[in-house]
Amino acid sequence: MHHEIIIAGFGGQGILFAGQLLTHAGMVEGKHVSWIPSYGPEMRGGTANCSVVISDRGISSPIVTEPTILMAFNGPSLEKFENRIKPEGFIFYNSSIIKRDPQNPKASSYGVPVNEMAEGLGNSKVANMVMLGALIEITKIVSPETLLLSLEKALGRRKKNMLSLNEEALKAGREYAVQRLK
Amino acid sequence: MHHEIIIAGFGGQGILFAGQLLTHAGMVEGKHVSWIPSYGPEMRGGTANCSVVISDRGISSPIVTEPTILMAFNGPSLEKFENRIKPEGFIFYNSSIIKRDPQNPKASSYGVPVNEMAEGLGNSKVANMVMLGALIEITKIVSPETLLLSLEKALGRRKKNMLSLNEEALKAGREYAVQRLK
Amino acid sequence: MDKVIASRTKGLTDVPFHYCPGCAHGIVHRLVAEVLEELEIMEKTIGVAPVGCSVFAYNYFNMDMQQAPHGRAPAVATGIKRVHPHSVVFTYQGDGDLAAIGTAEIVHAAARGENITVIFINNTTYGMTGGQSAPTTLLGQKTKTTPLGRDKEVNGYPIRVAEMLSTLEGAAYIARTAVFDPPHVNKTKKAITKAFNTQLKGLGFSMVEVLANCPTNWNMTPLDSLEWLKENMVPYYPLGEFKVSEEVDRNAS
Amino acid sequence: MDKVIASRTKGLTDVPFHYCPGCAHGIVHRLVAEVLEELEIMEKTIGVAPVGCSVFAYNYFNMDMQQAPHGRAPAVATGIKRVHPHSVVFTYQGDGDLAAIGTAEIVHAAARGENITVIFINNTTYGMTGGQSAPTTLLGQKTKTTPLGRDKEVNGYPIRVAEMLSTLEGAAYIARTAVFDPPHVNKTKKAITKAFNTQLKGLGFSMVEVLANCPTNWNMTPLDSLEWLKENMVPYYPLGEFKVSEEVDRNAS
Amino acid sequence: MPKELMDGNRAMAEAAVRAGCRYFFGYPITPQSEIPEYLSLRLPQVGGVYLQAESEVSAINMVYGAAGAGARVLTASSSPGISLMSEGISYIAAAELPCVIINVMRGGPGLGNIAPAQGDYNQAVRGIGHGDFNLIVLAPNSVQEMADYTILAFELADKYRNPVMILVDGLLGQMMEPVEFKEEPPKQFPKPWATTGAKDRPRNIINTLFIEPEELERLNLKLQEKYEQIKQEECRCENYLTEDAEIIVAAFGSCSRIAKAAVEEARELGIKAGLCRPITLWPFPEESVRKAAQKAKACLTAEMNAGQMVFDVRMALKDRIPVHHYGRMGGAVPTPGEILAQIKKIEVQING
Amino acid sequence: MPKELMDGNRAMAEAAVRAGCRYFFGYPITPQSEIPEYLSLRLPQVGGVYLQAESEVSAINMVYGAAGAGARVLTASSSPGISLMSEGISYIAAAELPCVIINVMRGGPGLGNIAPAQGDYNQAVRGIGHGDFNLIVLAPNSVQEMADYTILAFELADKYRNPVMILVDGLLGQMMEPVEFKEEPPKQFPKPWATTGAKDRPRNIINTLFIEPEELERLNLKLQEKYEQIKQEECRCENYLTEDAEIIVAAFGSCSRIAKAAVEEARELGIKAGLCRPITLWPFPEESVRKAAQKAKACLTAEMNAGQMVFDVRMALKDRIPVHHYGRMGGAVPTPGEILAQIKKIEVQING
Amino acid sequence: MIKITIHRERCKGCSLCIPFCPKGILKTSETLNSSGYHPVFVVRPEDCTGCAACAKMCPDLAIEIVREE
Amino acid sequence: MIKITIHRERCKGCSLCIPFCPKGILKTSETLNSSGYHPVFVVRPEDCTGCAACAKMCPDLAIEIVREE
Numbered sequence A, B: 001m002h003h004e005i006i007i008a009g010f011g012g013q014g015i016l017f018a019g020q021l022l023t024h025a026g027m028v029e030g031k032h033v034s035w036i037p038s039y040g041p042e043m044r045g046g047t048a049n050c051s052v053v054i055s056d057r058g059i060s061s062p063i064v065t066e067p068t069i070l071m072a073f074n075g076p077s078l079e080k081f082e083n084r085i086k087p088e089g090f091i092f093y094n095s096s097i098i099k100r101d102p103q104n105p106k107a108s109s110y111g112v113p114v115n116e117m118a119e120g121l122g123n124s125k126v127a128n129m130v131m132l133g134a135l136i137e138i139t140k141i142v143s144p145e146t147l148l149l150s151l152e153k154a155l156g157r158r159k160k161n162m163l164s165l166n167e168e169a170l171k172a173g174r175e176y177a178v179q180r181l182k
Numbered sequence C, D: 001m002d003k004v005i006a007s008r009t010k011g012l013t014d015v016p017f018h019y020c021p022g023c024a025h026g027i028v029h030r031l032v033a034e035v036l037e038e039l040e041i042m043e044k045t046i047g048v049a050p051v052g053c054s055v056f057a058y059n060y061f062n063m064d065m066q067q068a069p070h071g072r073a074p075a076v077a078t079g080i081k082r083v084h085p086h087s088v089v090f091t092y093q094g095d096g097d098l099a100a101i102g103t104a105e106i107v108h109a110a111a112r113g114e115n116i117t118v119i120f121i122n123n124t125t126y127g128m129t130g131g132q133s134a135p136t137t138l139l140g141q142k143t144k145t146t147p148l149g150r151d152k153e154v155n156g157y158p159i160r161v162a163e164m165l166s167t168l169e170g171a172a173y174i175a176r177t178a179v180f181d182p183p184h185v186n187k188t189k190k191a192i193t194k195a196f197n198t199q200l201k202g203l204g205f206s207m208v209e210v211l212a213n214c215p216t217n218w219n220m221t222p223l224d225s226l227e228w229l230k231e232n233m234v235p236y237y238p239l240g241e242f243k244v245s246e247e248v249d250r251n252a253s
Numbered sequence E, F: 001m002p003k004e005l006m007d008g009n010r011a012m013a014e015a016a017v018r019a020g021c022r023y024f025f026g027y028p029i030t031p032q033s034e035i036p037e038y039l040s041l042r043l044p045q046v047g048g049v050y051l052q053a054e055s056e057v058s059a060i061n062m063v064y065g066a067a068g069a070g071a072r073v074l075t076a077s078s079s080p081g082i083s084l085m086s087e088g089i090s091y092i093a094a095a096e097l098p099c100v101i102i103n104v105m106r107g108g109p110g111l112g113n114i115a116p117a118q119g120d121y122n123q124a125v126r127g128i129g130h131g132d133f134n135l136i137v138l139a140p141n142s143v144q145e146m147a148d149y150t151i152l153a154f155e156l157a158d159k160y161r162n163p164v165m166i167l168v169d170g171l172l173g174q175m176m177e178p179v180e181f182k183e184e185p186p187k188q189f190p191k192p193w194a195t196t197g198a199k200d201r202p203r204n205i206i207n208t209l210f211i212e213p214e215e216l217e218r219l220n221l222k223l224q225e226k227y228e229q230i231k232q233e234e235c236r237c238e239n240y241l242t243e244d245a246e247i248i249v250a251a252f253g254s255c256s257r258i259a260k261a262a263v264e265e266a267r268e269l270g271i272k273a274g275l276c277r278p279i280t281l282w283p284f285p286e287e288s289v290r291k292a293a294q295k296a297k298a299c300l301t302a303e304m305n306a307g308q309m310v311f312d313v314r315m316a317l318k319d320r321i322p323v324h325h326y327g328r329m330g331g332a333v334p335t336p337g338e339i340l341a342q343i344k345k346i347e348v349q350i351n352g
Numbered sequence G, H: 001m002i003k004i005t006i007h008r009e010r011c012k013g014c015s016l017c018i019p020f021c022p023k024g025i026l027k028t029s030e031t032l033n034s035s036g037y038h039p040v041f042v043v044r045p046e047d048c049t050g051c052a053a054c055a056k057m058c059p060d061l062a063i064e065i066v067r068e069e
């Protein structure tokens, strides 16, 4: 198992955090992992993305140029990365904002209306979790249990109430995947 | 003609100035010349010396390690340099302060009581000129006329009265050499 | 005929600011540009912006600009002004820039009575690098490098730059203003005008310290940040003119 | 029993000073050393001397010493003091060192209320490098780099360091003294004592600015130089205590 | 100890604490600010001091003071800030004070940008500051190594009384990987020379002024002797797949990770490529480089600069084989594919 | 013009004025203070400005401002002060601003002393400041050359929009020799890019920030291209008695004067020695060095440092012949006799 | 008559203008502009007095006001 | 009784002590010490009051004063 993942979107969409979570879960499951952030000069707004590698074998280069998985949270991100995907790769995209299908025929594409779903749960900030839920349901890259564990660790004691919200969002993402994407 | 000269003494004895004068006169007479100062960290007191090269041919190294001429204004200077003199070289030393003869048998030595002679002229500061007078009289390294010209240029317009004093000191040095050293 | 009450000033280019929503850098950029336009000196003005969130100022101010090393704008401005003494030279500096790494440069530009104008944005933090503490961070204020709040035992006391520079004879005009409401924005513009007039009259060093917000690194909404500024910064950093050389006021606009 | 009225202090080594005849550095060295001896703190004192005529201070002060880069003594002292907070740390700096290249370091040491003591020798020139102008050179004063006298239009105005640093909250004790006659030498010693006591009480930054001569570079006899100091420096640099934190005076020696 | 997921900057910061470092003096600059931010919370917890200096010039001089006073002390910055430390670093080297300096390089010259780069190699290994002196320069290439070599850095600094630089870039500084901190206590070295107050011993002096040329020459000879010893004892290098390699790729730091992937891909294509990764950039592991290139017909250095280490590789190989250079600059990061393309090109040249 | 007897520092200062330089920003330091002292009187006489900055950091940034504003501008310092200029010099190189920087080297590292030394060679030619950039480095060896190359320095700076360093030492700076100033007016170059106030033209921007790696890489490629051109066009070297030389002594600056005397003495003893004197230290005149060594069996570099230029000589000669190094450090100046002794030793080695 | 224009694409939705309008006629839009911000708009343009309080606070020069005569 | 000693070899002949002596008993020597300075000496030691004004001004710690009891 060897996955190279790019998660991309606006700054503020929880892109980097989602990537860290995934990376941590991979580590907990005994995989080799790496995470690299990338952002522009703006403190607010602008674009952000991160590269995650989760693999059974040691990671030589943590740089991801041809991802096996793309998670695109806005249009520009999809445009930038969709054609770099490895054959038989996956594209997860935010269909709340992105109103067209990805153009890469060699990849399996999954649109998830994460903004609407997150707002439905009462907080637009958990859109990233909805997407993660769909991702792990489809790719099985890490187990939901580990991801929850990682989430718990990341949020720490102080944010107990955030935890259940994030948990719900994850679950919603997984359910959406089961019902609508499979 | 090729002379490598070291002039050495206490800071404040006009060592560097005497060297510059000699160098300038050499230049005016069409020789190749160079002058290098050397002094300690003290602003007042301490030791000072300079290396002068006056030559018919181009000067490769301006560094003087084996001088053909030493002008020693105090004891430590004589001690430091007397044994580095080239065979057939000259030693001029300040016999007002240095109460022993130089030890180098291969060099011709000339003691000049420059402090007393300068004080006799009313200003201990022209001791350096007295020594220069003796030097040029004995070695003919530059002519007295050129040296006076250089002196005039160095003192500039503002110090006319200093000029005649310096002139007198030069002359006294030359006369001493004629009468006592030849 | 229509009368324009508010519109884009020619002192700025058309490039949208990269600043965070509600950041005072935008307000002060506009004020400086308006003053330069109104004084009709844009064509002879050279601006200097060192490093800080305003490092991209050369994209915005519609005139000759030099970007400068962190903290060194007053030295760079001095170099320019000595070459072109009849030009108008200003620096635009943050509090990390001016009050930390650039302390020597600002003190000596003021002491020399260097005939330049300094716009000093005091937002109590290093905005650009993500909110570390600055020499102007208030006691108790939390930043990325004073995670438990600034402690005078460890980090000492915030520096009041305007007061400090006012002890220097070369300083001809020194004022501190703030931009938390429209009247204070007006006062800030007046002070900036006075500062540039000081330079135009050749009177020496002029500086306007503007108390500003950094909603992003303060972790506040823009409106809350203005409130915080008014309630916490103004008491420690009193507003007003600290030094006005006689001639500045004489027939000042 | 015999009573010693004046003798060499144990605070100094036996090495003769390299200073020029009549240079005040010697007087102030003696005063600092005497105070350290009298307060019985030599064994826990670490001195820092940066570059200037007093760069060889490590040869003279009979205690642990660090020589520091030009202007950076307050930073070096800060490093030492943070590692050994119960030691006594002082710097000994010239005016080129402290008021020019080291401006940022001294301002921030004072602002931090760094618990160190600074002895600041203001002789209006760069003694060691041969008499160039300093930030404290008086208007009209001739130096090697102001050959026609300091001109405010070009070089600006002399900085009054004591006054400037007194605007900073971290400064607990700031005084200016001079050493042109025995009574003022006494006052200087009192101020130095107070400064070290400030540190011993943990009150923060203390500095004594001492108006001093540089007969060599002023081109004067030592006695004339003291007269010049009194007549020209004192009017521009008034003597006195500029800042005395309450606790300093409370049962101060 | 379980593994933690950490970015390289924080891993170095935590490792410093574990190495017994209790003092950090620095000034914020991207992309290293995680180090001061982490330590501003962490150091006070262990009785240490985090102090933000007013500038990098001040920071390095605080380090000078603290190191002279006998402490294990750290500073960190990025390219422009390191330049400002040049004078201070020269003093620290001259005074033979131990300390650790982290440079998380970014794109240059000038203000440049905050993207990862390796343009400060020359500065670190031979040009920083005035006069003849050397820093020991360590170039880890993973978060784990960043932790491990930080501890080593403190030990080497104390052992040789010499400043040690850890030279990484923004990519390594901000990359997260699992890291494990070892439990062993750090090695300690006595410091009888430190200025701690001259109680019950002769006074100590920290000094770099030697007015007599003879004296200063003596210091220089002593330093050169020490550097010779370090060259003998401290060269470190990782050679990977080099035994039978016809093409050696030499790379350090983050770029060596990318080069490693390229080498692996080349092997899959049947090209006998190998990786030579200097870990100490000074002393430069000449022997290991020569050993790596024993069977090689060509060498390629891959760097994120205009060609800096390539110079040392050429010196080491004495031009026995051609040494090519592939570089990206200004914060641009090469991909394994780009390096592979270079390897292929060379393969064609040497094997026709 | 009649010859004048002048020290090297003043000769450079006067030459700068004659080259049209009207601005000097600097900070006093021995052994270069004659430059600011001279200019503080001289510049106002010709309508220029001498300004003593509060530090070397400030001085170099004043230079940055003045150069950006289109002026011919000079600064001068000595080793520790040059280190403090590192950051600013990197900015100036990145912004492609022309200026001249004089380093009158002294003994290092640290505060060292004020005696002449050549320990900043590496710093000047490859390590000063962060990022990939180069200064043009000129190394005159007489007072006349100091004057001539100062004028050349201003011309090269303007021509290539690049900072130029004149690298000398205290021996040259304070040595007096006859000097003749040429009457030709200095070459001038238009500066349409300068910030002079944007009247009747689009505005000008002086900048070194390029946030996108691609952009910054483009700047770097442009710089590298320029450096390549300079390498092609500006190498300067003096070869003396090298045609038939079996032993080449390579030396620069003041040390080359001493080496020259040693070579002459060797010739008198019948040893075929020759002198190769790089005048541009960057670009390093590799071709000329190779040419000088055409018939040579060995090379000796003589430097007042621990061995810095020797590296470039070795690179140039690609280890075709052994390259020895003789160095004095800390302000100690070698004598012709010392160098001669080395030549003799090598002579024995190569000719048995 | 006062004509006030708030440039939807320049506005970053910071709200600094809103509380300073004496007429209380500024409001945040529900919709996003292309930069992802909720811009401000004028609820009752006819009530605007042209006092420019809003424009003075606007960091992004999003507000233009003209008195048409 | 006051015993005042001026260390001839430490004195640099700067004269700073001379004018501050209320008794006017300090004077510059005609002869040089080994550093080349004309040191100061006490003309009438018995007149010395031990006021130490001289010692306070001396930069070179050349003056020692003891009250013998």
Ligand SMILES: Cc1ncc(C[n+]2csc(CCOP(=O)(O)OP(=O)(O)O)c2C)c(N)n1
Residues within 6 Å of the ligand: C051, C052, C053, C054, C070, C093, C094, C095, C096, C097, C098, C121, C123, C125, C126, C127, C128, C129, C134, C214, E027, E028, E029, E030, E056, E080, E081, E084
């Ligand atoms: C020599 C150097 N040190 C550090 C930095 C990193 N840096 C960039 S901006 C900045 C501080 C910005 O704060 P401030 O000046 O207050 O401006 P603001 O962003 O708050 O407007 C720092 C430390 C740098 N670019 N150069």
Ligand SMILES: Cc1ncc(C[n+]2csc(CCOP(=O)(O)OP(=O)(O)O)c2C)c(N)n1
Residues within 6 Å of the ligand: D051, D052, D053, D054, D070, D093, D094, D095, D096, D097, D098, D121, D123, D125, D126, D127, D128, D129, D134, D214, F027, F028, F029, F030, F056, F080, F081, F084
């Ligand atoms: C970085 C650096 N710049 C310049 C110098 C040269 N320098 C040595 S001492 C000094 C100034 C000394 O003046 P001051 O501090 O007033 O001390 P003083 O000699 O007058 O007591 C200077 C400029 C230096 N050593 N280091």
Ligand code: SF4
Residues within 6 Å of the ligand: A043, A044, C018, C019, C020, C022, C023, C024, C025, C053, C123, C127, C128, C213, C214, C215, C216, C217
């Ligand atoms: S970080 Fe702060 S100062 Fe910088 S643009 Fe954002 S709000 Fe303004």
Ligand code: SF4
Residues within 6 Å of the ligand: B043, B044, D018, D019, D020, D022, D023, D024, D025, D053, D123, D127, D128, D213, D214, D215, D216, D217
């Ligand atoms: S140069 Fe001046 S300051 Fe230095 S020792 Fe001499 S008199 Fe004192």
Ligand code: SF4
Residues within 6 Å of the ligand: G004, G020, G021, G022, G023, G024, G025, G026, G042, G047, G048, G049, G050, G051, G052, G053, G054, G055, G065
């Ligand atoms: S101009 Fe005045 S009334 Fe009109 S919208 Fe703005 S603040 Fe309100």
Ligand code: SF4
Residues within 6 Å of the ligand: C022, G006, G010, G011, G012, G013, G014, G015, G016, G017, G018, G039, G040, G057, G058, G059, G060, G061, G062, G063
């Ligand atoms: S102040 Fe300007 S940017 Fe902010 S909400 Fe109002 S119109 Fe928009």
Ligand code: SF4
Residues within 6 Å of the ligand: H004, H020, H021, H022, H023, H024, H025, H026, H042, H047, H048, H049, H050, H051, H052, H053, H054, H055, H065
């Ligand atoms: S102690 Fe007083 S009386 Fe005695 S010599 Fe000194 S100054 Fe004169």
Ligand code: SF4
Residues within 6 Å of the ligand: D022, H006, H010, H011, H012, H013, H014, H015, H016, H017, H018, H039, H040, H057, H058, H059, H060, H061, H062, H063
């Ligand atoms: S003050 Fe001291 S050094 Fe000066 S003359 Fe008097 S005794 Fe001598």
Ligand SMILES: [Mg+2]
Residues within 6 Å of the ligand: C094, C095, C096, C121, C122, C123, C124, C125, C126, C127, C134
């Ligand atoms: Mg700020």
Ligand SMILES: [Mg+2]
Residues within 6 Å of the ligand: D094, D095, D096, D121, D122, D123, D124, D125, D126, D127, D134
């Ligand atoms: Mg001074």
